[in-house]
Amino acid sequence: MAESSVIVAIDGPSGTGKSSTSKAVATRLSLGFLDTGAQYRAMTWWMLANGIDVKDPVAVAGACDKPLIVSGTDPQGPTITVDGADVSAPIRTSEVTAAVSAVSAVPEVRVRITELQRTIAAEAPGGIVVEGRDIGTTVLPAADVKVFLTASPEVRAARRSAELKGKDAADVAATREALVKRDAVDSGRKASPLAKADDAVEVDTSELTLGQVVECVVTLVEEWKRRAR
Ligand SMILES: Nc1ncnc2c1ncn2[C@@H]1O[C@H](COP(=O)(O)OP(=O)(O)OP(=O)(O)O)[C@@H](O)[C@H]1O
Numbered sequence: 001m002a003e004s005s006v007i008v009a010i011d012g013p014s015g016t017g018k019s020s021t022s023k024a025v026a027t028r029l030s031l032g033f034l035d036t037g038a039q040y041r042a043m044t045w046w047m048l049a050n051g052i053d054v055k056d057p058v059a060v061a062g063a064c065d066k067p068l069i070v071s072g073t074d075p076q077g078p079t080i081t082v083d084g085a086d087v088s089a090p091i092r093t094s095e096v097t098a099a100v101s102a103v104s105a106v107p108e109v110r111v112r113i114t115e116l117q118r119t120i121a122a123e124a125p126g127g128i129v130v131e132g133r134d135i136g137t138t139v140l141p142a143a144d145v146k147v148f149l150t151a152s153p154e155v156r157a158a159r160r161s162a163e164l165k166g167k168d169a170a171d172v173a174a175t176r177e178a179l180v181k182r183d184a185v186d187s188g189r190k191a192s193p194l195a196k197a198d199d200a201v202e203v204d205t206s207e208l209t210l211g212q213v214v215e216c217v218v219t220l221v222e223e224w225k226r227r228a229r
């Protein structure tokens with residue numbers, strides 16, 4: 001019998017391991033992978049590059065249908081382009097990180113990017129792992145498996161600082177402050193805030209290795225596949 005196509009939604013605050021886990025799960029199970037944060041970052045990068053005031057929701061709403069954002073969903077080499085240009089590096093700068101919560105809170109931006117995400121998920125052969133903040137609640141509420149990752153701010157800051165060492169390095173306290181602030185804006189906005197879906201399985205990754213988190217999600221997907229047969 002053919003394997004069922006599966007849609008996996010992985011949400012959670014910044015730095016809880018969503019991207020690393022989603023890529024590894026997608027690779028293990030031969031699924032696509034979509035980093036929805038990268039799409040909001042790409043929109044933010046375009047606003048900054050084109051001199052749009054990111055603190056002005058009316059200006060952002062008026063311009064957000066202009067950039068063409070395209071995401072490649074190979075978990076071993078995900079890509080993101082804006083108007084044909086590779087923006088995978090510039091969307092990770094501290095300037096974009098500082099502005100992305102304001103841009104992603106604009107309802108018109110969310111409508112446009114949500115539509116893009118739903119199209120990509122619907123077209124993924126065999127299924128896809130989609131990670132973000134509102135995937136289980138808003139983008140794909142009928143997802144087959146929903147996971148909500150958490151970790152203490154201290155652990156997340158330590159992981160992020162270690163990752164940034166030598167590049168955009170900030171100390172752990174400053175990193176912790178920045179991610180807690182971003183979570184507060186992402187959770188507090190009116191339009192599809194960061195939230196756990198009622199039917200999502202919550203996994204606290206603070207004391208788990210990446211391998212253990214991946215194993216946990218793979219098990220949830222395999223259980224779903226057994227039930228779906
Ligand atoms: N369980 C884990 N144990 C140790 N380190 C981890 C674990 N999960 C993720 N990491 C590391 O933590 C950092 C953040 O992980 P990742 O980028 O996957 O988080 P994220 O939730 O996608 O973050 P963001 O929302 O900011 O994009 C990375 O350096 C990653 O390698």
Ligand SMILES: Nc1ccn([C@H]2C[C@H](O)[C@@H](COP(=O)(O)O)O2)c(=O)n1
Binds near residue numbers: 132182
């Ligand atoms: N589904 C999503 C995904 C991301 N965002 C916003 C909020 C985040 O602060 C920002 C960057 O995401 P990251 O790269 O840190 O995963 O994008 C959102 O609102 N909804």
